[in-house]
Amino acid sequence: MADRPKRFEGDPRRRGHTEAPPRTRRERVVFWLMWWAFSFALWMALVFKTELAEVVAGAVAAGFSATAVEAVRSRGKISFAPDPRWLLSLWRLPPDVIADCWLLTRALWRRLAHGVPIEGSFRVVHFGCELDDPRSLARRATAKWLGGVGPNTYVVGFEEAHDAVLLRQLVKTKRVPDIDPEGRR
DSSP, X not given: OOOOOOOOOSOTTSTTOOXXXXXXXXXXXXXXXXXXXXXXXXXXXXXXXXXXXXXXXXXXXXHHHHHHHHHHHHTTSOOOOOOGGGGGGGGGHHHHHHHHHHHHHHHHHHHHHHOOOOOOEXXXXXXXXXXXXXXXXXXXXXXXXXXXXXXXXXXXXXXXXXXXXXXXXXXXXSSOOOOOTTOOO
C-alpha cells in the first residue's frame, strides 16, 4: 500500500482536522456488525412486518448500509463519535411527538373552524458547540435529528461562535425543546 500524505495536520479543534486512530480488523468487524444490527432494527421498525421476504430484504439492505458506512469510515473522510449513553435521550421522543401532534392538530382545527391564524416562531437556544472534534460533530448531528423528530420543531442551524442553535417552531410554544443528547443546556 502506498504511503498516503497526512491530511489531518494542524489544530485538532478545527473541522476535519482530527486524526482517527488506526482501526484493527476486529474493531472494523464489530463496528460493521453493530451498524448492521442498527440498520436491520430500523428496517424492521419502519416496515413493521415479519414476513420472510421483509426480513431477508431488511438483512440485505442492512448489509449494504453497514458496508457503505464502513467503507466511508475506513477512508478517514468522516469522523463521527457518538456516545452510546445518548440513546437514553430517546425515552423523551414519544411524549414529545404526541404533544407536538396534539398542538398542531389543535392549531389546525382553530384555523379551519374559527379562522385563528397559526403563529410560528424562531427560537435561539443555548447549545454548547465547543470544538469540531468527532464527538462534538456527532452531538450536533444527534441534536439536529432530535430537533426534527417532533412535527412542530426543527433545527435550522448552529452558531458555534455564540454557542447557540436556531430552531423553527410551526406553532409558537412556551416549552423549549430539549434537543441536547447529553441533557445539558
